[in-house]
Amino acid sequence: MVFNLRWGILATGGIAETFVEDLLRDPTGRGVADVTHTVAAVASSSSKSSADSFVQRLQIPQPCATYGSYAEAVNDASVQVIYIATPHSHHFQHAMLALEAGKHVLCEKAFTVNAAQAKILCETAMKKGLFLMEAVWTRYFPLSIEVRRLVQTGAIGEVLRVVSDLSIGDEPETTWNSDHRMINKDLAGGALLDLGVYALTWVFQILYHTLPRSQRKAPSQVTSHMSKYPGTGADEETTMIVTFPTTTPSALPGRTSHAVAMTAFRVATDPDNRGSAGPSIQIHGTKGHIQIFGPAYRPERYRLVPSSEAGDATTIQDVHMPVPGGARGMFWEADEVARCVRDGKLESESLPWDESITIMEVMDKVRQQGG
Numbered sequence: 001m002v003f004n005l006r007w008g009i010l011a012t013g014g015i016a017e018t019f020v021e022d023l024l025r026d027p028t029g030r031g032v033a034d035v036t037h038t039v040a041a042v043a044s045s046s047s048k049s050s051a052d053s054f055v056q057r058l059q060i061p062q063p064c065a066t067y068g069s070y071a072e073a074v075n076d077a078s079v080q081v082i083y084i085a086t087p088h089s090h091h092f093q094h095a096m097l098a099l100e101a102g103k104h105v106l107c108e109k110a111f112t113v114n115a116a117q118a119k120i121l122c123e124t125a126m127k128k129g130l131f132l133m134e135a136v137w138t139r140y141f142p143l144s145i146e147v148r149r150l151v152q153t154g155a156i157g158e159v160l161r162v163v164s165d166l167s168i169g170d171e172p173e174t175t176w177n178s179d180h181r182m183i184n185k186d187l188a189g190g191a192l193l194d195l196g197v198y199a200l201t202w203v204f205q206i207l208y209h210t211l212p213r214s215q216r217k218a219p220s221q222v223t224s225h226m227s228k229y230p231g232t233g234a235d236e237e238t239t240m241i242v243t244f245p246t247t248t249p250s251a252l253p254g255r256t257s258h259a260v261a262m263t264a265f266r267v268a269t270d271p272d273n274r275g276s277a278g279p280s281i282q283i284h285g286t287k288g289h290i291q292i293f294g295p296a297y298r299p300e301r302y303r304l305v306p307s308s309e310a311g312d313a314t315t316i317q318d319v320h321m322p323v324p325g326g327a328r329g330m331f332w333e334a335d336e337v338a339r340c341v342r343d344g345k346l347e348s349e350s351l352p353w354d355e356s357i358t359i360m361e362v363m364d365k366v367r368q369q370g371g
């Protein structure tokens with residue numbers, strides 16, 4: 001039996017458009033046969049006509065209701081789940097609006113502006129028996145799932161270090177107006193919340209999430225460096241060292257694992273867009289490395305490099321896992337939402353609430369350290 005999930009889209013900006021384009025693709029094109037998606041409503045806070053032109057532009061099949069306010073969309077009885085695609089500054093209020101109206105929620109990253117807000121959202125979802133998830137689409141890429149499996153099955157031994165970077169090589173002065181959400185503090189702009197969350201996603205996917213749930217522990221130490229963009233005061237570069245307490249039944253008793261997570265506007269992880277500068281994520285284990293290529297949010301290739309004791313050059317695996325059909329790759333997270341709603345789950349096992357909150361707590365500390 002195929003389960004169809006009916007979505008309400010909150011906002012008509014850049015990512016709402018990309019997400020809906022992916023949502024409208026035939027799931028069989030990515031080998032998915034158990035869930036499908038319908039866009040039941042689109043809402044714009046600017047005007048109903050913005051919602052109308054969004055529906056026309058994206059050729060969203062009818063019936064699809066359009067609204068000039070978010071409140072109307074969350075109260076549409078035909079909508080089951082709300083996708084929130086507003087700036088970070090507004091995620092809390094819009095997610096609350098949807099939860100209070102009894103709707104499940106998929107909320108764009110960064111989940112909220114701080115951990116306190118994230119906790120309230122999760123408590124509300126729990127109280128109301130509703131599904132809630134931060135839209136970290138990267139987690140649902142087949143490549144992410146495969147890399148987590150490799151780590152869990154010991155393919156590179158015990159992982160002691162992760163180095164992760166998402167830096168985009170854009171000069172803020174010439175790339176954005178000072179009111180743009182990327183650098184506008186009123187919209188919770190800055191590299192950390194917008195991009196650093198992906199660098200931390202890889203850190204947490206590997207050093208936290210691959211452990212059994214009962215053994216996952218918040219970082220014991222967070223140290224950071226932050227540079228501010230003089231034009232607005234938002235952070236334009238943030239580098240974090242995140243240390244985790246020993247959790248694994250380790251061959252190296254007492255050993256901690258740690259990570260360096262980086263994000264920046266002015267310099268780029270991949271300056272020539274061809275991977276010449278090396279991987280964006282490196283996972284260092286006692287028996288080898290995993291290197292991940294492509295932007296941290298959209299990884300499409302990994303290399304598994306065993307250490308010389310474990311193999312020789314011929315055992316290096318270079319694996320390409322491109323997103324099918326020229327899509328962005330946001331449909332996998334949408335499929336996860338559909339399965340969770342179908343199965344009556346309140347949170348996704350691949351990104352449970354406690355993990356989103358713990359990541360927010362790291363970013364809270366980093367922003368405090370950065371002033």
Ligand SMILES: NC(=O)C1=CN([C@@H]2O[C@H](COP(=O)(O)OP(=O)(O)OC[C@H]3O[C@@H](n4cnc5c(N)ncnc54)[C@H](OP(=O)(O)O)[C@@H]3O)[C@@H](O)[C@H]2O)C=CC1
Nearest residue numbers: 011012013014015016044045046085086087088108109110
């Ligand atoms: N997962 C991913 O790959 C990506 C995620 N994102 C995330 O999505 C969110 C939105 O980003 P993006 O789509 O690029 O942003 P845009 O500025 O393109 O769109 C944001 C939309 O939010 C609505 N909105 C509501 N209130 C406000 C407000 N006070 N100021 C500005 N806009 C408002 C507007 O839609 P309307 O007028 O129709 O209500 C606006 O078009 C961010 O949280 C970002 O981190 C962004 C890019 C990629």
Ligand SMILES: O=C1OC[C@@H](O)[C@H](O)[C@H]1O
Nearest residue numbers: 015109168182194195297
């Ligand atoms: O989530 C994101 O991923 C892609 C980036 O280009 C964008 O700025 C960011 O919001």
